[in-house]
Amino acid sequence: MIKQVYHPQNGMPAAGVKYQAYPQVGLSDRTWPSKQIEKPPIWCSVDLRDGNQALINPMGHDRKARMFQLLLDMGFKEIEIGFPSASQTDFDFARWCIEEGGVPDDVSLQVLVQCRPELITRTFESLEGANKPIVHFYNSTSELQRRVVFGKDVQGIKQIAVDAAKMIRDMAEKAGGGYRFEYSPESFTGTELDVALEISNAVIEVMQPTADNKLILNLPATVEMSTPNIYADQIEWMCRNIENRENVIVSLHPHNDRGTGIAATEMGLLAGADRVEGTLFGNGERTGNVDIVTLALNMFTQGVDPKLDCSDIERIKAVYEYSNELKIPERHPYVGELVYTAFSGSHQDAINKGMKAIKTANKPLWEVPYLPIDPQDVGRTYEAIIRINSQSGKGGIAYIMAEDYGINLPRKLQVEFREEIQRITDEEGVELPPKRIYERFMERYVEQPGARLKFLDHHSHTDPNRPGYRIVAAEIIDNGEKKRIEGKGSGPVAGFVDALSKYLGIDLSVNDYSEHSLQHGSDASAICYMEIDAAGKTVHGVGINANIVAASLEAIVSAANLIGR
Structure with missing residues (x-):
């Protein structure tokens, strides 16, 4: 029996006894810190597979079809639609996508399969008639799973991957070609780098990728186990050492267990990755997959066209919530109800002045304090940029009166009226909607019921x-x-x-x-x-x-x- 050592003050186990620091890569000549993202990666949505498997109530056909259409409309060129060998539901949906889904010629459907012969056979049955589909095969390579789950050494795990690669290559040739391939050393972040490299190179050797049909090598943070900089070091190390690199697309598939999936992905792209697998708003197992919408809009705010259409963020949100039966938090980047809203008086004043300045400036550059993106660029309005509660100031009230009602309050009147609104919010302890603020202004200064x-x-x-x-x-x-x-x-x-x-x-x-x-x-x-x-x-x-x-x-x-x- 393991004897646990507890912290004497807070009752938590002594961290140094139960947990160990993730090892460094030792990449002293890393180059990624001095780079910047200048173009978008290849995007692959895994909402319909990785995201779907994490739902309390997995999607039925209607919810899947609605999500699938949204992904096409947003411009995804690669969409993982399921695990057709695992269930009849996923098999049937794959057939529907191919036969009735209206998939454009430049979009590849991707399906996931374990490195097991009977599952590979079933997977090829599901893809009959598809245009350049991606067969995504994987096996877990981590030290922990080799030891605890499979009871195999490195050579045994490598053989599983190699055998599957040969079978998939041969079946694709017999089917007449037209297939693309992706391999994942699952639990990459729990795998020693030299082991991940050895197994990946063995698969590359079997698949013999070419410039016309590159192999996707997916290096997933199946569990996020380290700080993002270490993940970036791992990606740069792999990019330097994998064989036939020019014909290999290095893909990222980060999860968010440490809450840094976005940062890890951005650093992984700086480190040389070409492709990202993730989900809309980060749905997925445990704390979720990496959030592709946030990644794309982060690039957009840095002057990089993400090649994904996020201009109707409200529609994207609505389909996400319908299909997943999940709610997006109010503070979620770019889409949350409150992310373009300021309650603080000093923030409101700065936003108010910034919005005035942007109207008079003769240049296209967006420069408004506290708003890194123009809400209109994602289909939001200016209505809720400033909302009034007990923390609000004169600038916020002035903005609402000007934007919603065309009333441009002089500065001293802003100060006086702010005291009136402050009194009401202090008494009621709630946010005041714009209509209530306007009505109080009219009552106090214009209509003045009961006045002498x-x-x-x-x-x-x-x-x-x-x-x-x-x-x-x-x-x-x-x-x-x-x-x-x-x-x-x-x-x-x-x-x-x-x-x-x-x-x-x-x-x-x-x-x-x-x-x-x-x-x-x-x-x-x-x-x-x-x-x-x-x-x-x-x-x-x-x-x-x-x-x-x-x-x-x-x-x-x-x-x-x-x-x-």
């Missing part, structure tokens, strides 16, 4: 006793009663301020004023913002009217109603 004053109309004429001045007569409602007030000034605004000051017995003056149109066209409404000083207190008012002067006077009354609040 309301503007009705005005008339003005030149002051005969003072050239350049106007006499303004206005009608207002004060606590339900119509009143007439009169004042003088250099224009209608100044005259109305004078009239209202005398009526209320408060010294009012205009500190700042701005206005803009709310809609386009001849019947456009104007919105006016007034910053008013009322006996040392600053208040803001807003007016909306088809007449710009009336909107200005409404804004003054709006501010006057807020003096006592």
